[in-house]
Amino acid sequence: MKxxxxxxxxxxxxxxxxxxxxxxxxxxxxxxxxxxxxxxxxVVVHSINxxxxxxxxxxxxxxxxxxxxxxxxxxxxxSSLKMLTLKKIRVLIKGLWFILNFLIYKRxxxxxxxxxxxxxxxxxxxxxxxxxxxxxxxxxxxxxLTELYVKAIxxxxxxxxxxxxxxSSQSIGPLTGRFDRIIAKxxxxxVKLIGIRDIEKSRNCLQAIGVNKPQIIxxxxxxxxxxxxxxxxxxxxxxxxxxxxxKTLIGVNIRNSANYGNGLxxxxxxxxxxxxxxxxxxxxxxxxxxxxxxxxxxxxxxISAEKIQSLMTLKNRTTVVSNYYSPAELKxxxxxxxxxxxxxxxxxxxxxxxxxxxxxxxxxxxYKFKNSGLFDLYDMSDKCFAMDSPGAVDKIISAFEKxxxxxxxxxxxxxxxxxRIKDEANKSHNFLMQFVA
Numbered sequence: 001m002k003x004x005x006x007x008x009x010x011x012x013x014x015x016x017x018x019x020x021x022x023x024x025x026x027x028x029x030x031x032x033x034x035x036x037x038x039x040x041x042x043v044v045v046h047s048i049n050x051x052x053x054x055x056x057x058x059x060x061x062x063x064x065x066x067x068x069x070x071x072x073x074x075x076x077x078x079s080s081l082k083m084l085t086l087k088k089i090r091v092l093i094k095g096l097w098f099i100l101n102f103l104i105y106k107r108x109x110x111x112x113x114x115x116x117x118x119x120x121x122x123x124x125x126x127x128x129x130x131x132x133x134x135x136x137x138x139x140x141x142x143x144x145l146t147e148l149y150v151k152a153i154x155x156x157x158x159x160x161x162x163x164x165x166x167x168s169s170q171s172i173g174p175l176t177g178r179f180d181r182i183i184a185k186x187x188x189x190x191v192k193l194i195g196i197r198d199i200e201k202s203r204n205c206l207q208a209i210g211v212n213k214p215q216i217i218x219x220x221x222x223x224x225x226x227x228x229x230x231x232x233x234x235x236x237x238x239x240x241x242x243x244x245x246x247k248t249l250i251g252v253n254i255r256n257s258a259n260y261g262n263g264l265x266x267x268x269x270x271x272x273x274x275x276x277x278x279x280x281x282x283x284x285x286x287x288x289x290x291x292x293x294x295x296x297x298x299x300x301x302x303i304s305a306e307k308i309q310s311l312m313t314l315k316n317r318t319t320v321v322s323n324y325y326s327p328a329e330l331k332x333x334x335x336x337x338x339x340x341x342x343x344x345x346x347x348x349x350x351x352x353x354x355x356x357x358x359x360x361x362x363x364x365x366x367y368k369f370k371n372s373g374l375f376d377l378y379d380m381s382d383k384c385f386a387m388d389s390p391g392a393v394d395k396i397i398s399a400f401e402k403x404x405x406x407x408x409x410x411x412x413x414x415x416x417x418x419x420r421i422k423d424e425a426n427k428s429h430n431f432l433m434q435f436v437a
Contacts, residue, residue: 007129009042010034010436011121013064013154014134015147017048019295022223022346024056025327026135026169029225031059034132037433044124056326062124063117069094069150087145088179095153102157130436131158135169135197135222137345139184141176142366148180152187159190166435168195169222171345173205174369181209188214192435195219195428198373219432220425223346224353229332237333241321247287250280251334251351252318253342255294255367256304266363268304269387273361274311276393280341280400281314288318291334293344295324301344339404341396345370352378353418357403357410359396360384378417 012030016023027045034041046064047053053061069091098118101111105122113119125131131154138147158165172194175181188194188211195217196202203216238245254273257265281288290305305320312318325333334340334347335354342348343361348371351358360371360383368386375384383403385396403410 007127009044009124009128011124011128011131012043012045012134013066013131013151015136015138015143016053016134017064019052020293020346021295021325021327021330022293022344022349023134023136024053025223025226025331025346026221027053028057028327029222030132030134030168031057033222033225033429033433034436037430038437044128046121062120065098065115065118065121065154066150067117068098068113068115069153070146084145085179088149091145091149091153092183095149095156098153099157099160103160106161125158125161125163128163130164130166131155132436133165133167133170133191135195135219137171137366137370139170140173140366140369141180142174144177144180144183148187149183152183155187155190164435165191166193166195166432167191168219168429168432169197170194170202171197171370171373172202174365175205175209185209185211193217193432195432197221198377200376201369201373217428217431218424219428220421221346221349223327223331223349224422224425225429226327226331228335228354229326229328231332233329234332234336237321237325237329238336240323241319243289243319243321244287248283248285248338249336250286250288251337251340251342251347251356252277252288252290252305253293253301253340253344253347254290254304254308254361255299255301255343257299257364257366259298265366266388268363270304270308271311272387272393274308276396277308277318278313279393279397281312281317286317289337290318290320291330291342291347292321293330293347339400339407341400343367343371345374349374352380352414353421355411355414355418357407357414358383359400359403361387361396363387377421378414 014027016027031043043059045059045061047061048064048067050061050063101113102122105111155165175184191214193215197220256268258267292301294301302322309315309318309320331350334350337356340351340356340358348358348360360375362368362371372384375381383399385392
């Protein structure tokens with residue numbers, strides 16, 4: 001395979017290989033920004049599910065070398081911390097072999113690996129001007145085996161190729177394991193710039209593990225670079241999904257991640273949530289709209305919605321949005337809501353960024369970390385609730401009703417915050433683009 005030494009392209013990695021429209025929105029937003037700064041930019045997106053991503057974007061999508069590490073055996077559910085540790089060690093050993101083969105390929109234009117995704121990456125890396133990690137919440141101990149460790153190996157390889165590496169729109173952490181923190185520190189100190197999408201939590205996490213070499217800037221979330229669908233497109237969805245436009249619409253998103261089987265996600269308290277939503281729906285003129293962000297088999301938001309809907313007394317005042325929609329269509333739909341309550345980070349972000357008041361629910365430390373960072377950013381930390389805390393339902397109802405009573409004031413405050421976020425994010429993205437020009 002001929003090596004391209006013109007360095008005429010940008011390689012993109014991220015956490016967007018699954019059916020999550022928030023992750024897809026971040027990828028599309030980053031590509032849009034790259035093209036805005038230089039219309040001639042060539043982009044190569046690396047994915048472990050290329051066919052799915054090709055349906056979302058029009059850029060070149062290829063098999064990611066990550067597939068070399070994520071074998072069926074590696075992804076098999078683990079039943080103990082010891083098994084997880086052994087799998088991490090196995091990934092790192094494969095990573096050393098991967099890096100050694102890159103060094104051989106760099107010198108001889110051939111190597112011992114026969115994996116076409118790896119060889120393709122080696123060739124691309126020697127002909128690229130930058131490597132960009134699109135946004136997300138995948139660099140942490142929760143996804144250490146499948147994301148953090150594998151991404152670190154990609155970073156170390158790019159570093160040896162003397163390719164600039166930048167990250168955008170990241171939620172960094174939580175990093176709980178000692179070895180996870182060591183790998184993260186080495187990886188993050190190998191990049192030129194880290195763009196974070198919250199103000200404090202990610203920065204504090206980076207400082208706590210000793211990351212001091214890259215510049216750390218606030219970029220906001222790259223999904224906000226992507227425009228929403230127009231009003232006529234939203235009306236079509238209302239008609240298709242039979243959403244009553246004459247009602248006070250409350251958007252709902254409940255994410256059940258327990259099926260990932262890593263022991264870090266709890267089963268959702270479906271009956272408790274159904275009771276909570278019944279109280280919200282009991283007010284005259286309200287209608288609840290369950291909106292999906294994830295279409296993944298493991299945590300499909302529509303499955304959770306149907307389960308909760310079946311447990312509700314006022315199920316006739318609910319609609320489950322059941323069809324597949326693009327990130328832009330979902331953003332447009334969420335922006336038409338009166339208020340929102342839910343779990344998904346991007347569901348809540350799409351609401352808040354559209355000046356729609358929202359309340360966050362979480363069942364585990366992962367979503368607590370992500371969502372509290374988001375709500376801190378919007379100065380709404382008092383609207384972020386753990387479902388397993390004492391008296392949770394009563395507290396949530398009280399906060400939600402107060403928020404609705406002050407909706408105009410809350411929306412006005414969100415508008416001010418969004419203006420500041422947009423201004424700062426625009427400056428940061430312009431600065432970030434200097435590293436990939």
